[in-house]
Amino acid sequence: MKLAGTGMLASAITPVFGADGEQDKRTKARTKEKSPDSFGIGIAGYTFFQLPLEKAIEIMIKVGVTNLSLKDNYLPMNSNQEKITSVMEAFKVARINVYTLGVIYMKSEQAVDQAFEYARMAGVKMIVGAPDYNLIPLVEKKVKEYDMKIAIHNHGPDNPLFPNATDIWNNIKDMDPRMGICLDIGHTTRDGQDPCIDAERYAKRIFDIHIKDVTLATKDGKTIEMGRGIINIPEFVSSLRKIKYAGMCSLEYEKDMKDPALLQAGIAESIGYFKGVMAF
Amino acid sequence: MKLAGTGMLASAITPVFGADGEQDKRTKARTKEKSPDSFGIGIAGYTFFQLPLEKAIEIMIKVGVTNLSLKDNYLPMNSNQEKITSVMEAFKVARINVYTLGVIYMKSEQAVDQAFEYARMAGVKMIVGAPDYNLIPLVEKKVKEYDMKIAIHNHGPDNPLFPNATDIWNNIKDMDPRMGICLDIGHTTRDGQDPCIDAERYAKRIFDIHIKDVTLATKDGKTIEMGRGIINIPEFVSSLRKIKYAGMCSLEYEKDMKDPALLQAGIAESIGYFKGVMAF
Numbered sequence: 001m002k003l004a005g006t007g008m009l010a011s012a013i014t015p016v017f018g019a020d021g022e023q024d025k026r027t028k029a030r031t032k033e034k035s036p037d038s039f040g041i042g043i044a045g046y047t048f049f050q051l052p053l054e055k056a057i058e059i060m061i062k063v064g065v066t067n068l069s070l071k072d073n074y075l076p077m078n079s080n081q082e083k084i085t086s087v088m089e090a091f092k093v094a095r096i097n098v099y100t101l102g103v104i105y106m107k108s109e110q111a112v113d114q115a116f117e118y119a120r121m122a123g124v125k126m127i128v129g130a131p132d133y134n135l136i137p138l139v140e141k142k143v144k145e146y147d148m149k150i151a152i153h154n155h156g157p158d159n160p161l162f163p164n165a166t167d168i169w170n171n172i173k174d175m176d177p178r179m180g181i182c183l184d185i186g187h188t189t190r191d192g193q194d195p196c197i198d199a200e201r202y203a204k205r206i207f208d209i210h211i212k213d214v215t216l217a218t219k220d221g222k223t224i225e226m227g228r229g230i231i232n233i234p235e236f237v238s239s240l241r242k243i244k245y246a247g248m249c250s251l252e253y254e255k256d257m258k259d260p261a262l263l264q265a266g267i268a269e270s271i272g273y274f275k276g277v278m279a280f
Numbered sequence: 281m282k283l284a285g286t287g288m289l290a291s292a293i294t295p296v297f298g299a300d301g302e303q304d305k306r307t308k309a310r311t312k313e314k315s316p317d318s319f320g321i322g323i324a325g326y327t328f329f330q331l332p333l334e335k336a337i338e339i340m341i342k343v344g345v346t347n348l349s350l351k352d353n354y355l356p357m358n359s360n361q362e363k364i365t366s367v368m369e370a371f372k373v374a375r376i377n378v379y380t381l382g383v384i385y386m387k388s389e390q391a392v393d394q395a396f397e398y399a400r401m402a403g404v405k406m407i408v409g410a411p412d413y414n415l416i417p418l419v420e421k422k423v424k425e426y427d428m429k430i431a432i433h434n435h436g437p438d439n440p441l442f443p444n445a446t447d448i449w450n451n452i453k454d455m456d457p458r459m460g461i462c463l464d465i466g467h468t469t470r471d472g473q474d475p476c477i478d479a480e481r482y483a484k485r486i487f488d489i490h491i492k493d494v495t496l497a498t499k500d501g502k503t504i505e506m507g508r509g510i511i512n513i514p515e516f517v518s519s520l521r522k523i524k525y526a527g528m529c530s531l532e533y534e535k536d537m538k539d540p541a542l543l544q545a546g547i548a549e550s551i552g553y554f555k556g557v558m559a560f
Binding site for chain 1: 342344507513514540541545547548549552554555558
């Protein structure tokens with residue numbers, strides 16, 4: 001909210017100089033709101049992989065982020081309905097919106113079955129996943145059966161499974177339109193690709209985004225506080241506006257994961273940076 | 281650094297598609313660096329008023345800010361040269377640049393004498409201060425004698441002494457050009473003034489800036505994480521660019537001051553936000 005509650009503020013501003021109109025004019029221009037972006041900010045659950053659930057909630061409240069992509073460290077894949085309801089309720093009470101589950105790796109038909117049942121029981125409408133290539137047709141069958149989206153996650157040069165968005169696209173482009181991409185801009189960059197180009201090129205299948213910054217555009221690149229690395233975040237936000245992206249941008253912060261205070265500060269700086277970029 | 285070390289990155293990016301030139305063209309556009317701003321980022325020492333010096337240094341290192349406006353909680357006004365040298369050395373070892381001292385309140389001639397001696401012994405070129413109105417002529421004399429700038433700090437509706445930049449300007453505008461303003465954008469806003477207008481109107485005498493965000497444009501306004509309050513930071517950065525401001529923007533974060541982890545996170549989010557705004 002920028003100089004908002006504008007009526008209040010406009011009346012609170014007493015012109016310093018005479019009735020030359022300058023201040024009134026300037027103030028009015030400045031109180032004009034930037035229209036909000038169509039995309040939101042979240043956190044990708046792997047960020048909290050080393051912390052107890054209560055600490056994850058505490059950090060999300062501190063940094064003021066209310067959307068979470070929940071990883072299975074707080075909700076094992078074999079959980080029953082009771083367990084799932086109880087964990088989802090813990091986030092709901094904290095006013096945190098679990099908008100998806102994942103990243104869920106699927107290495108067998110049973111794992112695909114389980115993933116969709118798990119997501120159904122949790123009441124989400126999308127899975128972020130990485131099924132083995134040979135399981136993609138089964139995943140598509142499940143997507144239709146459950147009316148649930150899947151956003152396949154790219155993992156860069158670390159993993160032969162879906163190194164980049166182009167590989168995901170090539171595998172799903174002729175499939176059900178609920179088959180999509182979770183574009184991880186860090187792994188995209190580490191794989192030598194440009195996240196802006198991938199976002200724009202595959203726009204209609206980008207269902208979720210993991211935001212982060214990295215130190216290098218190679219396999220050796222590591223997560224760093226957003227704004228300190230090599231990814232051009234302002235350009236990326238411009239691309240998201242261009243394609244009218246309407247999903248989440250969830251921070252996946254893979255640094256200082258075992259130290260709650262440092263992790264919290266790194267998340268805070270990164271979220272602050274992304275909000276600052278979005279403010280323009 | 282945005283997609284910098286551009287030679288490295290350009291060579292690391294392998295075009296995904298054929299030789300249509302699109303990716304090459306886009307990548308080149310994207311690797312173009314934004315020219316750096318003429319102003320820098322610092323922290324105003326009052327932020328650390330409740331913490332031991334070692335913790336302040338630890339937080340500055342974590343958030344990656346290297347410029348400090350040092351408050352007297354770590355360096356009492358009556359310190360001798362030995363004490364001053366020792367404290368300044370602690371920051372130097374941590375690669376922190378103490379670019380000014382303050383805010384120093386001056387309520388007597390002795391206090392003015394002491395402030396300038398204190399700053400001389402510390403080796404800084406500027407004091408951030410708030411002398412009583414009747415002492416301003418003596419301060420000007422000292423400014424000439426020591427060849428030292430003073431940036432007078434505005435404190436909004438809390439304090440009848442210098443409520444806003446206009447009041448400071450009216451008191452110093454005909455004095456030595458080394459007599460200037462430390463524009464506190466939070467107190468400016470809480471006083472019902474517009475920091476953008478004040479920055480532009482008094483540009484040639486703005487020597488230092490305390491950045492922050494506040495909840496309300498009245499006396500009841502409190503510091504909040506930057507980006508969450510009512511101050512239009514993008515507009516303010518635009519004003520600084522317009523006037524080619526070449527000093528520091530030092531965050532004064534007056535929330536959670538007794539809780540190092542929360543304070544660190546609030547500083548990190550605020551600095552991240554300001555950097556994100558500057559990235560455009």
